[in-house]
Amino acid sequence: MRHAQIIVLRTRSNVAIITRVFGIASNSEQVMRDALLRDRSI
Secondary structure (H helix, E strand, O other), X not given: XXXXXXXXXXXXXXXXXXXXXXXXXXXXXXXXXXXXXXXXXX
């Protein structure tokens, strides 16, 4: 039972890290798109 709890905790921390990384990636994509749109508008 202890092993299962440790695995669950590890997976939860991994998911949190992955979601953070994906969130940063999506934010950078939006920033890049905004920059491209600004360059086109100028």
